Amino acid sequence: MKRSIFVITLALACALASPAFAMDFILGAKGGYFTWLPYVKQIEGGGLADVDKGQGALYGPVLSVMFTPDLSLSVAALFGTQSTHWYSPNQIMSWETGNSAYVSGNYFMDADRIDIDSALSYRVSEGFKIFAGYKYQMIKVKYKAAERRSEIPPGSYDAYTESEVNIDTPAQGPALGLGFTLPLGQSFFFTANISALYMAGYFDMYENKAKVYDVSGSPGDINTVTYENRGSMKLDMKEYGFNFEPSVGARVGDTGVIMTVGIRVQYMRLNIDNAPHLTTKSDWVNDTLYGLFVSVLYSF
Numbered sequence: 001m002k003r004s005i006f007v008i009t010l011a012l013a014c015a016l017a018s019p020a021f022a023m024d025f026i027l028g029a030k031g032g033y034f035t036w037l038p039y040v041k042q043i044e045g046g047g048l049a050d051v052d053k054g055q056g057a058l059y060g061p062v063l064s065v066m067f068t069p070d071l072s073l074s075v076a077a078l079f080g081t082q083s084t085h086w087y088s089p090n091q092i093m094s095w096e097t098g099n100s101a102y103v104s105g106n107y108f109m110d111a112d113r114i115d116i117d118s119a120l121s122y123r124v125s126e127g128f129k130i131f132a133g134y135k136y137q138m139i140k141v142k143y144k145a146a147e148r149r150s151e152i153p154p155g156s157y158d159a160y161t162e163s164e165v166n167i168d169t170p171a172q173g174p175a176l177g178l179g180f181t182l183p184l185g186q187s188f189f190f191t192a193n194i195s196a197l198y199m200a201g202y203f204d205m206y207e208n209k210a211k212v213y214d215v216s217g218s219p220g221d222i223n224t225v226t227y228e229n230r231g232s233m234k235l236d237m238k239e240y241g242f243n244f245e246p247s248v249g250a251r252v253g254d255t256g257v258i259m260t261v262g263i264r265v266q267y268m269r270l271n272i273d274n275a276p277h278l279t280t281k282s283d284w285v286n287d288t289l290y291g292l293f294v295s296v297l298y299s300f
Contacts, residue, residue, distance in 0.1 A: 024066040024299065026074075031059030032264070032293025036082045036111060039270050039287040040141070040167070054082035054111055062295060070123040078115040083108075092152070101157075105147030114138040117243075119195075121179065129179040134172070135197055141167040163210040171201030171239060184248070191260075192246040199239050203272045206232035239287070241268035247293075258297040265290045 036054040060077035067073070090104045119133030143165045151157035177195025184190055212225045247262025266289040 026062070026064040026066075026258075026297050026299045028062045028258075028295055028297030029059065030062050030076060030078070030293055030295040031057065032291050034058050034080075034082065034264070034289055034291030034293075036113075037286070037288040038109075038111070038141075039268075039285040040143075042285040050086055050088040051107070051109065052084045052086040054084040054109060056080055056082035058082075058113060058115070058291075058293075060115075062297060064297075072121045073119070074121065075116070075118045077117075079113065081110055081112050083110045085109075100152045102150045102152065103147055105145055107146075108144040110142045112138075112140040112142075117175070119175070119177070127181050129181075131175075131177050131179060131193075131195070133175040133177070133195065135175050135199060136170075136172040137199065137201075138168070138170045141169075143167065158215050160213040160215065161210060164208040166206055166208060168204040169201060169237060171199035171237065173197065173199035175243070177243075187253075188248065188250050190246070190248050192244070194242060194244045197239075197241050197243060197266075197268070199268075201237050201239075202234055203237045204232070204234045236273040237270060238273070239268045239270040241266065241287075247295075256299045258295075258299060260295045260297075262293055262295075263290070264293055 034056065038051060038054060041051045058078040058080035060079050062074070062076045064072055064074040085106070085108050087106050088104055090102045092100050092102060114137065116136045117133060118135075119131040121129045121131035123129045145161070145163050145165075147161045147163075149157075149159050149161060175195045175197050177193055179191065179193045181189060181191045214225070244265045245262055247260045249258055249260035251258050268287045269284045270287055271284050
């Protein structure tokens with residue numbers, strides 16, 4: 001999937017850079033280390049309240065076409081995986097029988113992320129530009145849990161469970177933003193872009209498999225039950241927020257090479273429509289991505 005998107009993006013830029021147009025273009029790469037504060041932490045009853053932040057590298061191509069000195073089109077993509085592992089001590093949760101249970105366990109979460117941002121920009125003055133764009137985002141979460149569940153009162157039911165759940169949240173939508181550039185001498189510069197985002201998509205959660213070891217009987221008597229494709233839930237989702245990227249950069253002589261170092265912050269508010277089995281602290285939950293990045297670009 002990542003390779004296909006990269007090839008399509010590169011082909012689009014090459015097509016835009018047709019010799020039929022007198023234009024300049026920029027080709028390069030961008031990568032960094034990012035932290036994800038996931039929205040799933042705020043979903044109650046899902047065993048995710050103690051989830052730690054996910055971390056990992058994201059990287060991808062950057063392409064830009066200059067139609068005129070004031071008008072340009074750019075496409076940037078980031079791909080990668082962010083992972084986390086955490087332990088949740090005993091907490092009281094509801095149980096299928098209607099009673100409560102003490103639940104504790106070890107949890108693992110890997111999130112494969114695809115972010116593709118495109119923008120058509122127009123320079124309104126020497127230091128400012130406005131842009132309109134479109135964003136596609138896919139987050140594929142694989143969640144694994146090994147839990148101990150002890151029903152209250154103690155001794156009535158005791159079990160160990162192993163489960164694997166997948167959550168896919170594709171979303172896409174428009175963006176509007178402002179950009180600012182300030183020269184810092186002959187070769188260096190400061191730039192910052194901020195954009196407002198609105199995306200619509202869906203929340204698709206499905207349980208791949210679960211295994212239950214019932215140890216509430218006689219000592220040594222373990223009853224094992226395995227469930228395959230235990231259940232699924234697909235619900236509409238919408239989100240809004242902003243993306244902010246300040247950076248400093250330098251032009252390397254007359255080589256056409258441009259290098260930047262910056263910060264990326266993306267904050268989103270998500271709403272999952274008609275989710276009868278998901279109780280949250282509010283109708284909206286927060287999802288935040290932030291980190292440091294570097295880019296190396298070649299202008300020609």
